[in-house]
Amino acid sequence: MTKQTDARTLIAGRGVVEPFRVMKMLDLVHRRRAAGQETIMLCAGQPSTGAPEAVLSAAETALRDSPLGYTEVVGDRGLREIVAHWHSRTYGVETGPDNVVITTGSSGGFVAAFLATLEIGDTVALARPGYPAYRNILKSLGVGVVDLPCGAETNFQPTAAMLEALPEPPKAVLVTSPGNPSGTIIDPGEIEKIAQWCDAHGAVLISDEDYHGLSFGKPTVTARQFSDNAIVVGTLSKYFSMTGWRVGWLILPDALVETVENLQASHSLCAPAISQIAGRAAFSPEATEELDGHLERYRETRRVLLDALPGIGLDTFAEPDGGLYLWVDVSSVTEDSEAWASELVDAIGVALAPGVDFDPVDGHSWVRLSLCGPAEEAAEAVRRLGQYLGR
Ligand SMILES: Cc1ncc(COP(=O)(O)O)c(C=O)c1O
Helix, strand or coil: CCCCCCCCCHCCHHCCCCCCCCHHHHHHHHHHHHHHCEEEEECCCCCCCCCCCHHHHHHHHHHHHCCCCCCCCCHHHHHHHHHHHHHHHHHHHCCHHHCCCECCCCHHHHHHHHHHHCCCCCEEEEECCCCHHHHHHHHHCCEEEEEEECCCCHHCCCCCHHHHCCCCCEEEEEEEEECCCCCCCCCHHHHHHHHCCCHHHEEEEEEECCCCCCEEECCCHHHHHHCCCCCCEECCCCCCCCCCCCCCEECCHHHHHHHHHHHHHHHCCCCHHHHHHHHHHHHHHHHHHHHHHHHHHHHHHHHHHHHHHHHHHHCEEEECECCCCCEECCCCCCHHHHHHHHHHHHHHCCCEEEECCCCCCCCCCCEECCCCCCCHHHHHHHHHHHHCCCC
């Protein structure tokens, strides 16, 4: 037998990134449920529903009628045309299919966009709290992160003034609206100022628009309304309720399309064919009707949580304008949200997402609750939590 190589010799420093604690919590919930232990899941980062009916029947047809080989590297032409048309119609911009690249979830899009625009040693400005994968992918690519700490004063979102105050401009700025974990939406005027600042300072604006379609009333704008240089990232995972189908897209400036195409050709060849072909139907009027119904359920769960949490003393949170989450300050209860979240699963069968994933500095006293489950379950979770806390 050969002697196993020591981990320190085997593992490259850039490959070592933080674990995604939410996914660990999800695993725990699945294990508990498999063992017959009832658990309320408020930690999920995905809709609890499946793909729209129209997509399911399109997938059945595609399975039988199509060889489902590789699609074009940049994605199925039909889907690219539909995404381009949807983007143009929704935001009043002129997006052509040649600027759309279909990716393996938006996650695949981020890797391609970062590789296409950032050198090793460059920096990207990001909101904190924010989606943890950004900093993990960037670290593994040798790119630095400039934190933009965002609190209630700016609705948990970055501003152009924060960029202006940086000692030197970063190579890129990444914004996420509606946000994860905050659910807050950046005002259109602020996105415009951020886009102008990026153009004036030669910084690439990357706009994560994955949670578009999920607004409780506030308007969402695309960064492409304000700059043709902006890179927009989108997905079928959130509003479209097709998380595991792994389809996302990039809307790119002309100058980047070929570079991203060549990167994607070597990294993944193409996004899953069946998901792309069936995904065309996600934009149909029948699908939209079904998906808008899900939004109404998220709205109801949001209302229940916002009404009930102050009653148990948890009255500091980011009020979500959209998205799928509620970001709650639990500093009155714990300074270790990870340990507290584990304790709650065991004690009352309620699974929350610990805040440290989203904010490595202050997240130890925050948790993220998901709006994806039924309102009755959310109400029951708050009742159990109140009882547990003696409030
Ligand atoms: C803000 C944000 N961006 C990107 C993603 C990645 O999603 P996907 O790869 O499924 O499109 C997620 C997933 O939760 C997210 O919350």
